[in-house]
Amino acid sequence: MINLPNTPKQPLSLIYLDANATTQVLPQAAKAALSTMETLFGNPSSSHVTGLQAKQIIEETRQQAKNIIGAGDGKVIFTSGATEGIQTAILSALYSAKKTLDSSKKYCLLYGATEHKAVPESLKHWNNILEINAEVKAIPVNEMGQLDMDFIAKEVPNALIICTMAVNNETGVYQDIQLLDQTIRANNKSTAWMVDCVQALGKTDLNLANTSIDYAPFSGHKLYAPKGIGFMYVKENAPFTAFIAGGGQESGLRSGTENLPGVAALNVIFSMLNGDSKNTFTPLKTLHLFRQQLATALTQAFPKIVFNHSFENSVPTTLNFAIPEFSSKEIMDLFDAANLRVSSGSACSSKVTRSFVLDAMGLPAWQSGSAIRMSFGPAMTQQQIDEACTRIVFAAQALTQSCLTIDTDIIADKIPLEGLIQFKVGGGCSWLYVDKNTKSAIFIDPLPELTERLKTLLTCQDLNLVAVIDTHGHADHQSCRGDIAEDYLAQQQTDILGWPINSKTTIIHGKPYSYIILGDKWLVKVNTPGHTADSISLLLCDPANAATDELVVHYGFCGDLLLMDSLGRTNFSGSSAAAMFTSLQLLKSLIGTDSLICPSHDYNNEFTTSITAEISRNSLLAQVIADEIDSKQFEVQKTLMDTHIVDQSGSEIMCGALIGDCQKVSVREYTSRSLAEALEQPNNMKLIDLREPYEYALQHDKNFENNVPLTQLVEFVQQHKHNKQQQLILVCRSGSRSQLAAQALVRLGFENVGHLKGGYALHQY
Template sequence: MSALPNPEIYLDHNATTPVLACAATAAQYAMQQSFGNPSSSHATGIKAKVQLEQTRQLARELIGAGQGDIIFTSGATEGIQVAVLSALTAARAAAADQPVLLLYGATEHKAVPQSLEHWNQLLGLNAEIKAIPVDQHGLLDQAFIREHLPRCALVCTMAVNNETGVAQDLVALSALIKGGSHQPLWLVDCVQALGKTALQLESLRVDYAPFSGHKLYAPKGIGFLYTRSGAPYVPLMAGGGQEAGLRSGTENLPGIAALNAVFRQLLAKEHSDFVGSDSLWQYRSELLAALKTVFPQLVLNSDAPYVVPTTLNFSVPGFASKDILDLFDAAAIRVSAGSACSSKIPSSFVLNAMGLELWRSQGAVRLSFGPAMTAEECTAACERIRSLKAVVDSCCLVLSDAQSTDLQPIDGLIQLKHEDLCSYLLVDAKAKCLVVIDPVQSLASRIAQLVQGHQLKVIAILDTHLHKDHHSARPELCALLANFCSADSVDVLGWPEQQAQVQCGRYQLSRVPTPGHSPEAVTVLVTEDDVQKFAFTGDFILPGGTGRLDLPGADSQAFVQSLQRLQQRLAPHSLVLSSHDYAQRFFTRWDLVLQEQPVLQSLLQQPDCCNSWTEQLLAQHEWLKQQQKHFCGVVEVSASDAKALISHHELQALLQQQKTLQIWDVRETYEQVAGALENYIPDHRIEHVPLSGLVQRLSEGQLTTQQAILLVCRSGNRSLLAARVLARAGYQQVYNLKGGVALLA
């Protein structure tokens, strides 16, 4: 029996927080004992009303509300809607046919600009909406604000940024926004500020300030909005007259009771669940030291004196944010990316607005803790983070001064990806050598770390063609790996001059000229023990498509001749690998190339039809110009790949029914080491088949297409992708564990 999985270390408090024990108790009491409707006139209702008003008074005290109103809402998003609706309604009434300007911080939470756009359109205000620039520290450009104030109706800023923890100087902003002859309304998003920095909203002359309970240890679904006395107000919800007619609908008393408990802790002079600023800065220092133990090259994207202590936003050279998130999640450490996820490498709009380099924006990770963190929790988090040093060393994710004594083996074909780009490592572990094919700059440091960590001799660094959409990382890699590379002279694609073949341990590489997409292109053929294994076609043939023929240097006649040349050299089941993989198919086979693209089969049978085929391609390329992500080729994506999904509830039954079932962990090696799947599925043999090694596993030819396989990853997404790849290769009994390890944890 394997050891139990690690207990969860939760460091994503800026997203949401656990509910304080006292707050949960208060909510439970309100639901079962003090459950009255505050609008009822009997004693039970009166008790509920008293607690409601007590909580309102506590909120006033906490934020320095003075004579302003506190309106309980469902959360910050509702509060933002009410504030924006109120301000824009007032602006429309006062506009008198004059153009209206609305300002918001460029690093503002998306709820603010999207609300401005929504209500601007709905109210027919036709106001101009402008983003206020920020500097490299994330601070708002006050000169820009000053310049645009004369015709501005509403300014929207944040107290504390949710991604970076940057705290704006509200005193200076107040003097600027409210100090002139024209005083626009001012909305301050205070969601991340409460409990982390002092607030005195009335003295700052803030007009609207939304707050959210679940960002400060209360349940989801409760929040409140501060409005300055005399500020325009339009109810978003009408009908019952609750909240003095400002927000109709029966109040969420359990949520308000929880807020009451949290507020009392915040105001307590002694024995509070919340710690002071000095302790929070100490926790930050300890967590940062632990992170730098694992990632010595870590760079902070925001830092003192511009931030609250509870947010650490950092990037590590050579890492996309997803790499670090996957590593941390495997070790049961919950952090988040510094941006919303997308199908490609995410990029943080906040860090982009700050003018930081793209690698920092794409690699941003946010670690956030709350003001109720204890010293014991901080110590446990630091210990778990430091435990990852052995993982990154053994997987050569970072370079270490000391050679790891527990290196994870690498052998065969490794497929690395950055967005739609593919780089390949062909490794012979026994001979301690490798060939790199089509290196991508974003992957250069990772490749160099693997080579240096495993002390591999670099036989060659090859390109299949001169790439039209990106620069090859071959010069960069040659410089990084000067001590590991041969000094032999090479041609424009890195092929050793005067050599017809390249030998890399058990692999023999040869090349076939395949111009068409580009004039100098070659296909690199790889054999192992005289058996043809791989064909690296660059962008000549793509998985499910072909390279473009409307770019400079393309030649449709040469393409046909190259196609004929490959037909003579490739076996039907030769694995074809490209330098772009737009459809996330990982590879194709020569028989699939011809099966999925009948026009290519026709070209081989009737080369004279080249002209009509060229016309078809030109029509495709006109469409392709509108598809920026498919720059170098045409790909038709199939939607017929979905396979059987297995829930975690059905797992044991499947294991009982399928006695010969193989379980494949398709997470990357560093995730497998950081959090072994055996901890979650004990007493079953786990095959470690990371996505980067999937093609190698299929090339080994040890499985029949009837083999039953269960694929598992962190969330179920990569395993579903692998299931589709296997289905396309003809495997008929492929299952995907829905929700992955996340639902087993």
């Protein structure tokens, strides 16, 4: 059993495992850079003593670089980083090739399908600028990430340049340089060949002069030097065109005053690589042991883990993995809360999306979308690895307490669920309602990606599943209702959407409605066709009062009848705009205008809505609710609205006809200083941490003692709908979730809402 800290007095120390994105500057390298700025600050182009001393540093570092990469008679040019080196190589190769083009031939530019995006984008750019108009082609890879040699042999005879990488930045997979060399030169002796060596430096042996590689860019910040310094190898007699012209520095190959502090830092790193320093890097054999130790800890923490690459053909400093049932963002948030830094695939994209590298390798979509990259450098120590492994297991235990994984040893520490929980996958929503007193639950609009998560929650929380129900037959996904029902409701007889056949009946507004009991509440079924012929709405309400014949509705699960800033589309074969008109009026008569609506899609991260909130921005709905148009008029306008639906890329079908651009409301943003000042004033301010319980349990600020996970924000809205004047300040990891939640609350009428800009990432108390 573990005791996770609630408000730790001492924050967890940082464990940094994202070295493939960037590395910290080693103290020795930083000291050399600072010393150069303070004492050896001369311009290397100056002929006085101070300038000559500066030039000596550059030439000494250049020679060290040549030794490390085995440059032979090739040149080493200092650059601002790998991207500049890539531009220089591609520009040089294409500008030279343009002079020899045969107008009767078709040419191509080749690059590896798993190449860093800087390469294909640069190829396209210079291909266009130089008006070469060659076809840019990606070289396929197999499931191991290895380039297709047959494809290269076929295409390289017409290639003006071929670009490959020594080591992949996401998976650590390395290519067989000798085999590539043989394949390329057997089919084209003169094409230019660039090899991205950024991730290879310090992790593999390089001997570039013994290959036919023409260009190889390197980056300093991937190996403990500052950002803004890099270098590139250019083979002797390879075509070269200066990317930056000017004062003629670097022997006229790269103009601009040299980054002397950066070069000095590189000099220290190179001395460590060459073994000429008392400070050395961890041997390769030990790095392999480090990776195995991390893999063992990950497997212990997450028994279902899948590694996305083979350790047999990847450098030992990279692990890329996916954990079934968890998105990459969830695992990143979990590790961040444990002060353990990892990334989702490549850090060069600010958005967390599927990995194009893993897609190219043919891995299943879930692995690509859930990928986590854990990477370290050769300066990693045994002590750091030991602490990282301890932290990984520690973080995973927080998931167990949140009932997202099951461990019988600590199941007693579980955090009980209560009320409404919202789950999102893409634009789709599933809803779980739990009655704490009776430990009973219902699951509405079950998404297939959530099947195992729901089963884990039910088992861990020891819940009794009363029903699993779809609000309609979904066009954009296959419901997992049958799978869940088979395990938990095998004896229950239902209709095709999962509504229990033996449900009770009540009279509301003079009409009969079926309902089931969930604790002290009812779930009432209402037929609301329109989006589809079988569409229903489910109203979670207090038991009906026969005397007043009115419902007190807490939540209306209306499927795709009414969405945020949208009405469900009515251009499916079973749709009916006329039926939707009637259903909207019926829904309003049963739930009023202020009950919370929980649709089956949330395309704009608005969580929930109400008729009051929607009629202010949905003129067609406002006309329906106010009886200003009839069914025929609604049908005409709705048909026009549906013509503007644009389905998303891939398999996601848009189920709502969006009204506009969904303009976000502005909310007050606090900084650390303004929040500290506000806390010093007498007020009834309520500070809320929006992270999930597993993040909150690992670490949070003592001021934010109220934890309202974003998945339970709708429940919070329902509980506080009669106190919308309360001053609320929200916080999360980075400020993204808190901003979305604050905007949603303001849109729903909460009057005093703000959030901490930048979240915990930028603010410490």
